[in-house]
Amino acid sequence: MADYDAVVIGAGLGGISTASLLAKNGMKTLILEQSDIIGGCCSTFESQGYRFDVGASIVEILHPMEKFFQLMGKKREDYIELLPCDPIYSFITEDGRRFSYPTDIDETTRVIESIAPEDVEGWKRFCSLGLEMIDEMMDAMMTSPLNTVGEALAMVVKTPRVMRYLPLLARRHQSVVRSYYRNPVILSSVAFQSYFAGAPPELGSGIFGFIALSEHLGIYYPRGGMISIPEGMLRAGREHGLEVRTGCKVERIILDGRRARGVVLEDGTEITSEVVVSNVNAKVAYLKMVGPENLPPWALKAIDSYRLSMPCPMIYVGLDEKPDLEAHHTVVSGSIEVMNRVWNLYYTKGVIPRTAMSLICWPTEADPSLAPEGHHILNFLCNAPAPYAPLGDNWDRLKDWYKEEAVRELERFVMPGVRDHIDYLEVSTPLDFERRLLSPQGSIYGLFSDLTSLALFRPHARSRVIKGLYLAGSSTHLGGGVPTTIASGIITSGYILKDRG
Amino acid sequence: MERKLRRLLKAGALAGLVALYFSLDESTRRYLAHIGKQVPYLPYRYFI
Structure with missing residues (x-):
């Protein structure tokens, strides 16, 4: 008899929503998370009294989250407090003009x-x-x-x-x-x-053109930081017996022919299960945890063919004063031509973009408790792809240079003189994302999303190659994002429960 | 004669497609090239 009914690899939103729904339906379920904190990209870490969000900065389209709690038989408000953010964005144009969208x-x-x-x-x-x-x-x-x-x-x-x-x-x-x-x-x-x-x-x-409209249905920030979302969902799952182990890295998936039977941890421990759910990038799941030797040639060709989504450095700034900003999100944006040029000239050629394109998140505007009294936080995302392997260099060596560039950009386009008020400054490079989140090449949205890698052509939630293996998260339908990865867990758990009758 | 005509038509169609491709703006050409590279993998992706 197997140790668990289901083992879930990764405590990202997709993994937690799948696992919680399985636990709610009576399955003995265990989540294994390689990091010490849960949430994957939707997480928060603490340093020198500041609580910074790892990646995700807001939640919009609440439908999947509400549906998750409804399926769990609970009320979302009892687990996650959402603070509305209005205006949605403040924009700074190339010529310095500022305006906001309420x-x-x-x-x-x-x-x-x-x-x-x-x-x-x-x-x-x-x-x-x-x-x-x-x-x-x-x-x-x-x-x-x-x-x-x-x-x-x-x-x-x-x-x-x-x-x-x-x-x-x-x-x-x-x-x-x-x-x-x-x-x-x-x-x-x-x-x-x-x-x-x-x-x-x-x-x-x-279809993504309408993200600009869906934001007008409301964008929200969870009190306590983005980690409050996976924590709230996990609490709901734990009430149904869901178990979680952090600091447990899965080395490979145990196979019996082409049937998943459990997992082997980095320290050699074997945990058997009827069902294995992967909430890591599909390329990692198939190429590292299943292994290319266990895949038929056509499946290897399929999984190899997917392009990864873009890597993107994230800068974490602690300030000793209130920033001169108007909204939770400030966007420094270039024209469509600039956006395309950044991708084509810089990313594909391995040169780090040096352009006025960035997304600045100001979480302490919604929740001041994230920083020491009177201090503020900015999560500064260069809203453009940056190469995983910068031309002739590597990110570990470029870190300090990139921090300096980021501060210079902030001073030039957003807040002149901000340098004198920086109390904390750290950067997470594509290499750091790869190490911490097991995202190949630091890709922040799983697999690339275009017409040829969406829906029917994205890795399926129920593997057709390995029986008993299921996938959730940004590599599956509907791609990366808070609502979409929660939705993927609803879909994946639905398959598992249906297959078990 | 009929074979020759068919070949001529095929060559004409090909030349037309090439001309059409080069008449497109650079962004659309990049998009078509990108999609063109992905399309052969769709049958495999559908079954993974």
Whole structure:
């Protein structure tokens, strides 16, 4: 008899949501996390009295989280306190102009009108289609499986209006936003979100163009830092007997032919289970934990063929004063052409981008308790890909240089004189992300997301190669992000429970 | 004669496609090249 009904590798949001739902349904479930803290990219660490978020900076589209707690038979409010953040973004344009988008759609209309009256009509069309799509498709697209042609057909039969939105999937992000807006400032304010899916506007799917609208349904910051989300979900799972072990690195998956039977830890300990769920990058799961020798040639070709999402350094800043910012998120954005050029000229050629493109998160605006009294935190994400292997150098050597560059950028575009108020400064490079989160090459959104690696063509939640192996998280349908990885856990647990009858 | 005509048509179609490709803007060409490289893997990806 196996030690556990299910072993879950990785305590990211996908792993925790899968495991909790399995535990709730009576399965003896264990999560194994290689790091000392849970949450993966949606986590928080403490240093010198500051609590910094590792990667994820807000949550939007609450539907999957609410559905998770509903399936657990609990209320989200009892486990996670969400603080609304309004305005959504404050923008700093290339020429130094500043403006903010409030959550309220009518107020945003007035902001757009003041910048580009010619784009108001496009914004209204954008809202009309987008809100309808979000309303009609939330359940069909967010928490329903979409791994096979059969499932895709079932979705169409259940929600025929999905056909109306399919062309958006096939179009490019930049084509979709350009069909609504003409003003370059407005265009860049709705195009940079393609990087949230890990692709430049010229390669990303058009469906991601509507992230710029979904944010108007509300963006939230969890009190206590982003780790409060996985902690709250885990607490709900623990109430049903879910076990978690941190600091336990899985070396490989035990196989009996092509059937997963458990895992072997780094120290050689074997833990057997009926079901193995991987919440690590699919490439790591198949190529390292299963092993290429155990995969048929076609499967090896498939998993090898996936491109990784972009690596991206993150800078953690502690300030001894309140920053001169207007919103939880400040975006320093370039034009669509700059966004594409960064990708093509820098990333693909191995040169670190030196450009005015960044996302500055100010979590202490929502929750001052994250920093010592009177101090503030900025999580500064260069919102552009940076090469994993910088031309002729490596990130360990470049760390100090990059910190200096980041401070110079902050001073130049956002807060002149900020250098004198920096109390803490650290950077997490793509190499650090790879080491801490097992993200190959420091990729922050799992696999690359484009038309050829979404839905039916993304690694399936229920492996078709290894029986008893299931996948969750950013490598599976729907890709990287807080709501999407929680949704992946709902989908994966659904498969497991269905397979067990 | 018919064979020759068919070859000519094929060559014409190919030349048309090449001309069409080069008439596209650089961004679209990069997109098509990117997608073109991924498409051969779709049958494998579907089954993984």
